[in-house]
Amino acid sequence: MVKKQEAFFGGIKINKYTCINQTVKPNGLFLTNGLINWLNMARMEKKSLETQAIILKAAKKIFAQKGLSGARMQEIADEAGINKALLHYYYRSKEKLFEQVFDAALKKMLRPVIAFLADDSELFQKIRNICHHYYSVLLEFPFIPNFVINEVSTDPTRIIKMMELEGLLEGKEKTIQQVEQCIKDGKIREIDPKELIWNILSLCVFPFASKPIFSVLIYEDQDINEVLKGRADRVADFIIDSIKI
Amino acid sequence: MVKKQEAFFGGIKINKYTCINQTVKPNGLFLTNGLINWLNMARMEKKSLETQAIILKAAKKIFAQKGLSGARMQEIADEAGINKALLHYYYRSKEKLFEQVFDAALKKMLRPVIAFLADDSELFQKIRNICHHYYSVLLEFPFIPNFVINEVSTDPTRIIKMMELEGLLEGKEKTIQQVEQCIKDGKIREIDPKELIWNILSLCVFPFASKPIFSVLIYEDQDINEVLKGRADRVADFIIDSIKI
């Protein structure tokens, strides 16, 4: 165990029990990322990484299932097969552990749309690409839409820091201009580019979010996952059929 | 106050403090709806109904915002401006209170699609109807999709009892046949009727569920509610353009 101590690194106090993985601010003090990484690298190793991976996997499962407020630290520990104190040893607090899980999920959720916006292909091909991209990611992680949407609507500030994501702004402008150009060229009918994007995402993401409902409401005993597997192409066609002239 | 007592009605025990509004089963016993209603009607009155309305309104707000696990009974009481014990006096438990709120929300969410399935109009008109129906309901209660979707995905059994909703089954069959007939008649292109329904709902419901995300991601400083207001017509056109021949 780390002895009770108050150590100074670069003039910043780190007291008592260390927390390996997360920004340490025991007295409300912040550490720069550089310093943190140096500290982490210095000590982290040994069994550390393996355990952290086990924790993260369990946390993803429980948080995705029950959300931040519904998840219990004890349940995550049980799922991981470790002692609850380890969660705090590696991630300091529930909120911090949640942030790691959430950020990973949000990135998975946003990657296809950001790739779409940055994609230099011709418009119809871009649409086919994003549909395939989404259906392939969400078939593997079908819980992500619900998880992300729900936590963002509970605390909208969670998404703000994601705005700085690589090339979102530029990609957005580029794609909007591309759509406008297609309209001018008479390739597609008049439509607001932003609404087109919203429609595409609706058709790609909502089916996964609404799966539990549609499963009983419309599909009853049919295997809804089988339906979803073939949908990427059909959804792309649905969109293209709607806008092409 | 109701005196401590163990009364027998129709051989069913009701002990100690009564709970006005909800199925009373203090020892795990159930009362039939008829008996319950008779009991309720007999005593309920006076200030009762007004207070219940206040509680329900507050509960809707808090549950919609934070979900079942995130909501606190104290917070609901504060929002309603009453004592926490009153929540239990009228609704017995958090779960029971939640059920009332959830069932109301689920019905609001399903009404347009059930009306669509039962609608005898011509297909394109039906599509315009459901779009307007959804956008009008959800512009007024924009939190409903998130709330319903999230709670159903947490506990899928919640939706099962809704299946018995008026004329869902018949309506579904009717609409599926209508779509198939339109395909045969060459009025619309080949498409699986169930997927068409899923697409319609995606385009109607997802924009509200994803509002917090799209608001910062795509629309930035634009007023996203203004965009949503005009969308019903445009979404209906989007769908019809896609399937018409």
Place this chain on the structure above:
DNA sequence: TGGTTTTTTAACCATTTGGTTAAAAAACAG
């Protein structure tokens, strides 16, 4: 092997939370 550091655990702790209770207040009935 023996000392040192890192990892893991069982036992706690303070607070929060859903729920209860007994009594006060308000509404009602005669």
Place this chain on the structure above:
DNA sequence: CTGTTTTTTAACCAAATGGTTAAAAAACCA
């Protein structure tokens, strides 16, 4: 006005929960 019932409240309570701590165990290093 008076006794009775219904409604409302403040004070509690037990269980659950996020988090802490000191010590044991494991890994590492010389």
